[in-house]
Every structure is written in C-alpha cells, then in structure tokens.
Amino acid sequence: MNSFRLFIVEDDPFYGELLRRHLQLNPDNEVYLFKDGKECIENLHLVPDLIALDYGLPDLSGYEVMKKVHIDFPDLPVVIVSGQEDVKTALDLLKEGAYDYFVKDNDTKDRLWNLINKLREKEKLITEIDELKEEVGRKYNFNNIKGNSPAIKNVFKLLSKALQNRITVSISGETGTGKELVAKAIHYNSKRAKCPFVAVNVAAVPTELIESEMFGYEKGAFTGAITRKIGKFEQANTGTLFLDEIGEMDLNMQAKLLRALQEKEISRVGGNDVIQIDSRLIVSTNRNLAEEVRRGNFREDLYYRLLGLPIVLPPLRTRGNDIIFLAKYFIDEFCKENDMKPKKISGLAQEKLLKYPYPGNVRELKAVIELAVVLSDKVEIEAEDINFNNTDTVTNFLIDECTLSEYNRRIIKYFLEKYNDNVLLAAQKLDIGKSTIYRMLKNNEI
Amino acid sequence: MVKLRYYDFEKLKQYVGDDPAQVKEIIQIFLDTIPIEIEEIKQDAKNCDWGRLYKRIHKIKPSFEVFSMELISKEARQIELLAQENNSENNIDKYINSFETQINKVLSLLKEELMR
Numbered sequence: 001m002n003s004f005r006l007f008i009v010e011d012d013p014f015y016g017e018l019l020r021r022h023l024q025l026n027p028d029n030e031v032y033l034f035k036d037g038k039e040c041i042e043n044l045h046l047v048p049d050l051i052a053l054d055y056g057l058p059d060l061s062g063y064e065v066m067k068k069v070h071i072d073f074p075d076l077p078v079v080i081v082s083g084q085e086d087v088k089t090a091l092d093l094l095k096e097g098a099y100d101y102f103v104k105d106n107d108t109k110d111r112l113w114n115l116i117n118k119l120r121e122k123e124k125l126i127t128e129i130d131e132l133k134e135e136v137g138r139k140y141n142f143n144n145i146k147g148n149s150p151a152i153k154n155v156f157k158l159l160s161k162a163l164q165n166r167i168t169v170s171i172s173g174e175t176g177t178g179k180e181l182v183a184k185a186i187h188y189n190s191k192r193a194k195c196p197f198v199a200v201n202v203a204a205v206p207t208e209l210i211e212s213e214m215f216g217y218e219k220g221a222f223t224g225a226i227t228r229k230i231g232k233f234e235q236a237n238t239g240t241l242f243l244d245e246i247g248e249m250d251l252n253m254q255a256k257l258l259r260a261l262q263e264k265e266i267s268r269v270g271g272n273d274v275i276q277i278d279s280r281l282i283v284s285t286n287r288n289l290a291e292e293v294r295r296g297n298f299r300e301d302l303y304y305r306l307l308g309l310p311i312v313l314p315p316l317r318t319r320g321n322d323i324i325f326l327a328k329y330f331i332d333e334f335c336k337e338n339d340m341k342p343k344k345i346s347g348l349a350q351e352k353l354l355k356y357p358y359p360g361n362v363r364e365l366k367a368v369i370e371l372a373v374v375l376s377d378k379v380e381i382e383a384e385d386i387n388f389n390n391t392d393t394v395t396n397f398l399i400d401e402c403t404l405s406e407y408n409r410r411i412i413k414y415f416l417e418k419y420n421d422n423v424l425l426a427a428q429k430l431d432i433g434k435s436t437i438y439r440m441l442k443n444n445e446i
Numbered sequence: 447m448v449k450l451r452y453y454d455f456e457k458l459k460q461y462v463g464d465d466p467a468q469v470k471e472i473i474q475i476f477l478d479t480i481p482i483e484i485e486e487i488k489q490d491a492k493n494c495d496w497g498r499l500y501k502r503i504h505k506i507k508p509s510f511e512v513f514s515m516e517l518i519s520k521e522a523r524q525i526e527l528l529a530q531e532n533n534s535e536n537n538i539d540k541y542i543n544s545f546e547t548q549i550n551k552v553l554s555l556l557k558e559e560l561m562r
Contacts, residue, residue, distance in 0.1 A: 014479050014509045018472060022461040056501060083504050104508050109461055 003030045004116055007051040009040045009065065010081070011058050015104075019052070022109045029116060037065035044072060050099075050119060052112055055082035055089070063093060070097055077119060081108060133194060140188040145181065146329050147322040151314035155182070158311045162186045170246075170306050171284040173313030176363030179284040180244060182311065187240040192280060195239030200232050203245035210253050212269045215260070221270020233266050236279035246306065247287035247298065258302045281306070316358040316365060324350050326362060330369040331381070343373060348383040355401050356388055412437055413446045452552050453513040461512065473556050476509060480553065484546055487525075491542055499538075500529035515552060521545045 006029060010016030013035065020033045032048070034040045037060035040051065051069060055062035066078045077099035082089070090101035102111050142159060145152070159182065162169050169186060171179045180199065187197045205213050212221070216231030232241060243249075249257065260266045261281070265274050283306050292298035316323060327345060335342050345353075349372070358364050372385040402410070415426040416437070423441075427434040440446045455469060462468040483506050490499035503526045510519045525545060528538045 012479075012505045012509065014472075014475050014506075015512075017475050018458075018461050018512060021468060021472070025463055056505065083508065106457055106460075106511060 003028050004050070004120055005030045005032070005046060005048045006112075006116065007032050007034060007040055007043070007046075007048045007053075009034045009037060009051065009057065009062075010054045011035050011056075012054075019109060019112065023112060023116070026113075026116075036060070037062075037068075040065055041068050044069065047073075048076065049123070050116065051076065051078045052081050052102075053078055054104075055080050055084070055093075063096065066093070066096070066098060079112070079115065136184075137188040137193055140181065140184040142185055142189060145178065145185060146326050147319060148325060149314070149319040149322045151319055152322060155311060155313060158309065159186060159189075162309050162311070163190050166190075166192075166280045168280070168306055168308030169282045169311060170289075170308055171282065171311045171313060172289070173284075173286065174315050174359075174361055175286050176358075176361030177313035177315060178362050179286075179313060180242065182313065183240070183242045183244075183282040183284060186282060187242075187280075190240070190280070192239050196236055197240050197242065198232050198236035198279075199242040199244060201244045203248040207250050207253070210249070211256060214253075214257070215266045215268055217269035218271040221268070225270065228268070231266070231268065233260065233277050233279060234275060238278055239280070241279045241281050243281065243283045245285060246283040247285040247289055247292055251297075251299065254299045254302050258299060258305060261302075261305055281308075316361040317356075320354075323353050323358075323365065326365055327353055327369050330366050331373055334370050334373050340373070341379065343376060343379055343381055345381045346383065349381050349386050352383045352386050409440065409445055412440060416446065451514075452517070452555060453515045455513070457512050457514055470560055473560060476513070477553060477556060477560075480506065480509070480549060484549055488542060488546070491539055496529045496532045500526060503529060513552075518545065518548050518552065521548060 006023060008016055008019050008023075008031060010019065010033065016033045016035070020031045023029050023031045032043065032046065034043065035058075037053075037057050040053070051066075053062045053065055057065065060068075062080050062082070066080070069076060069078055078097070079100045079102060080090075080093050080098045081102045081104055083104045093101055100111075100115065102108050142156065145156070145159075147153075163186065169183070171182055173179055183199070184197060187193065200213065202210065212229065212231065214231050214233055216229050216234055217225050219225055219228050260277065264278070265276050267274055289298055289303055289306075293300050293303045316326075324345075327350075331343055331345060334340070353365075353368075356368075360367075368386060368388060371387060372381045375387070376382065376385040412426065412430065415429055416423070419425045419429070423434050423437045427437055437446075458469060458472060462472055483502060487499055487502050490496075490502060503522055507519065507522045507526065510522060521541060521544060525538060525541050528536050528541060
C-alpha cells in the first residue's frame with residue numbers, strides 16, 4: 001500500500017509529538033510535525049494527503065493557513081483540531097472548506113486514525129474507478145473496431161473527425177452493426193472520456209416515462225415521485241448522452257428534446273429551476289430518418305439539429321473479407337475467455353461464412369462463431385460447425401449460391417422425397433413434365 | 447489505605463503503544479516543555495497579559511489529560527476561566543502558585559519514573 005502523508009500543525013510540542021507517534025504506529029503513515037502555519041505552508045511541496053491543523057497557532061490562525069493551503073491544493077482535506085468546543089466556529093470553518101472539525105480531547109487520535117483509514121479507502125476507490133475507466137477506454141479503443149474493408153475504413157475516417165470537436169454525431173446502420181460500440185469509441189477517445197457516458201434506449205422507455213427519464217423530476221411532481229430524480233441529461237453533464245433508436249421517439253418528446261438542445265438547458269418535470277446542460281449528443285437509428293421526416297413521423301427541425309456528423313455503418317454482408325477477419329478475432333477472443341486452445345477456421349468454413357447475408361450483422365456473426373467454436377471438436381472449425389439460425393428459409397436455401405440447374409435438382413429431389421418417390425405427383429406439384437424427372441433419374445442427377 | 451495516584455500511563459499507552467522506550471521519550475518531552483510553559487504563564491500573570499495566559503494554559507491543558515492528571519487538569523481549567531475574565535482582582539496568582547506546586551510534585555515523580 002502507498003504511504004499516506006499527513007501534516008500535523010501543532011504548536012504544543014508535547015501534544016504534536018504524541019499525535020505524530022500515535023499515527024506512526026501504522027508504518028504506512030508518513031507523519032510530519034510542524035510547529036506553526038508558516039512551516040506547514042513552506043512544506044506543501046511534499047504534497048500531503050491530509051493536514052491536521054491546530055486552530056490556535058502562534059503565527060497564523062488555522063483558518064488563514066487553511067485558506068493559503070487551498071489556493072494551491074483546493075481538494076486537499078484540512079481538518080481543524082481545536083481546544084474549543086465552539087459550534088459556530090466549527091460551522092464557519094466547515095463552510096469555508098474544512099474537511100472536518102475535531103475538538104482536542106482523548107478521542108482526537110482515534111478520529112484522526114479513522115479519518116486516515118477513510119481517506120485511504122476513498123483514494124483506493126478513486127484509483128479503482130480510474131483504472132476501470134481506463135479499462136473501459138481500452139475496450140472501446142478504435143483498435144477494437146475491426147475491419148479493413150473500404151466501407152469500414154471510411155467509418156474510421158469519420159470517427160477521427162468526430163473526436164476533434166463536440167459535434168453531434170448521428171450513427172445509422174442495420175441492427176447489429178455496432179452503433180453503440182461506435183458511440184462509446186467516440187466518447188472514450190474524446191476529451192470527455194473521464195466524464196460519464198450515459199446511454200438511453202429510446203425504444204425501450206415507455207412514451208409516458210420518457211420525459212422524466214430524460215429530464216428527471218422533482219419530489220411530488222406526480223404520484224409516486226417520492227424523491228427528486230436526476231434525469232439522463234443531467235447525469236451526462238460534461239460527458240456524452242447517447243440516444244439509441246432516436247427514430248422511435250414520439251413527436252411530443254421530439255419537441256421537448258429540440259427545445260433542450262436549442263436552449264442548452266432543461267427543467268426537471270415538476271420543477272421551475274433551469275439547469276444548464278453541457279453534454280455531447282450522439283444519436284443512432286436503424287431507420288431512415290429522412291424518410292421518417294417525409295412521412296411526418298420525425299420533426300424536420302430536429303432531424304437537421306441531430307444530423308451533425310452522420311456516420312453510416314455498413315452492413316456486414318457488404319464488408320467482404322472483414323467477415324473472415326472478424327470471425328478469426330471472435331474465435332481468438334472466445335478461446336481466450338474460455339481458456340481453450342486457439343482454433344483455426346477451414347477454407348470451406350470460410351467460404352460458408354462469406355456466402356451468408358448476416359441480417360443480424362456483426363452481432364450475428366459473433367454468435368455463429370461462438371457456437372462454432374463450442375461445436376468444433378478439432379483444432380480447425382469445419383463448415384458443418386457453422387450454423388446459421390436465420391428464420392428466413394429462402395435465404396437459408398439460397399445461401400449456397402448454386403447454379404440454377406443445381407437448384408432444380410435439389411428442388412425435384414426434395415419433392416420426390418416428400419411424396420414417396422411418386423414422380424407423377426411431384427411433377428404435378430412443380431408444374432413440370434414427368435419426363436423431365438424421369439430423364440434426371442435416368443442420368444443419375446437426382 | 448489507597449495510595450493516591452497523581453498520574454497514570456494508560457492513556458499515554460493508547461497513544462504510543464506499550465513500548466517502554468516510547469513512553470520514556472514522551473515523558474521526557476513533557477518534562478522538557480512543561481517547566482518552560484509554567485515560567486511563561488507566571489510571566490504573563492505578572493504582566494497582566496490575560497490573553498496570552500489564556501492561550502498558553504489552554505494549549506497545554508490536553509497534555510495533563512494524557513497522563514490522567516485530574517487534579518492538575520482541574521486547576522488548569524480554573525486558571526483558564528479566570529484568565530478569560532481579564533481581571534487581576536480574581537486571585538489568579540493564588541491558583542497559579544497552587545498549580546505550579548502540583549506540577550512540580552508530579553514532575554519530580556515523573557523524573558523518578560525515568561530513573562527506574
């Protein structure tokens with residue numbers, strides 16, 4: 001554990017020494033004892049984690065020392081230790097920025113001890129939060145958006161543009177193309193990375209709740225509003241607000257959103273206070289918003305305000321070899337996460353992957369690959385390990401991209417099997433001559 | 447007959463632990479600082495500088511509590527109250543003399559402790 005640096009500023013050498021020795025019983029505490037305010041200020045370059053300041057010092061008052069300390073170190077906790085049990089003085093000092101006020105008695109040492117532990121714990125939590133933020137940042141690093149196709153390279157180009165300013169970004173693309181991943185990549189690579197990223201799935205919030213969800217509400221604003229609630233706009237203040245499926249927002253709420261964006265301020269439901277907002281907005285939709293405007297389902301003025309920098313995420317089926325690139329990446333990730341030996345993917349399996357249209361895009365590919373890794377018994381994933389769960393049977397049928405004569409053969413074979421090799425019935429069902437089927441049977445085509 | 451204790455080291459040990467060397471060092475600091483403070487207090491009284499006297503007695507008061515010197519603590523509080531009155535007619539000298547006598551008694555006992 002890192003050492004905790006504490007300054008004790010105490011003009012009574014006996015009492016100061018006593019506190020110093022007590023707090024040094026924990027070897028992680030690095031305690032400095034100063035006899036007056038001047039010495040304390042002169043040693044601030046040592047950057048203490050806490051200052052315990054006697055209120056009645058010979059040169060400067062505890063209040064004056066605290067003020068001087070807070071000029072250079074505004075967040076440094078300063079505890080005033082005073083022999084006087086004066087509530088007014090204590091309250092005044094707390095108002096002026098003292099972290100706490102201790103009356104000098106036999107419990108002072110324990111209070112300081114506990115406070116140090118509390119601050120250590122707080123510091124640990126802050127470090128953990130920072131580490132987690134960095135980890136999240138790494139997770140949403142641009143390197144984690146995979147692909148080499150021209151379509152995805154164009155997306156990268158636009159992403160880098162989005163980082164240089166706070167322009168509203170509108171991301172569109174089919175389901176599963178990674179709209180939220182892109183929104184997070186923009187946030188966690190921007191100057192706002194350390195501030196909150198707040199996502200709202202507009203489609204998932206009932207119409208009657210969306211306003212209070214977005215703007216928050218005051219206590220008593222409506223039945224059940226027993227406490228004040230901070231809305232998503234406020235939560236995302238200084239950070240990024242991501243409105244997923246914006247195309248699903250109803251017209252009434254669209255008007256309120258437009259006003260909030262124009263004025264850069266909101267009011268909580270049931271409240272009168274105007275709250276300034278400073279959140280970057282990223283929206284996404286899988287609808288064609290321009291078309292929704294034409295149909296009257298989306299406000300034109302809001303559409304133009306939200307359009308900002310449009311990023312269109314290409315469907316996976318148009319990304320060519322990115323499918324294989326992503327498949328290999330998902331295989332490696334899944335094997336790593338599950339402590340499995342790395343697997344390869346056979347040529348035939350690759351061909352099969354390339355032929356499928358992926359209506360669920362990257363999300364679907366990931367699921368298909370993970371299942372394939374689980375099903376595969378060998379070091380190489382084979383074509384039969386690849387299973388698509390597309391409910392569209394026509395798509396499934398066409399996936400092999402056969403010639404027309406091969407499809408003819410498969411269809412006739414299917415009908416013969418279905419009707420117990422009754423050639424006449426199969427021919428009737430397919431509206432073809434029975435001689436066609438007989439000829440194919442004779443030639444061993446079916 | 448129960449022997450009257452002028453002080454004990456229980457609270458002191460709560461501060462510095464059971465290490466006898468640490469206890470002795472702290473006692474030595476007490477022996478070094480308190481006589482100087484007493485002299486200053488007497489000087490402040492002589493100069494009728496009640497403000498300084500108040501601050502000084504107020505500052506050293508917690509030290510007596512660390513040694514559980516109850517009688518001395520009580521006298522220190524009394525002097526503190528009298529100093530606050532800013533009045534030379536309140537026999538503060540009498541209290542300071544008594545206080546000094548008590549202190550000297552305790553200091554010599556503590557010196558003996560150090561010799562052991």
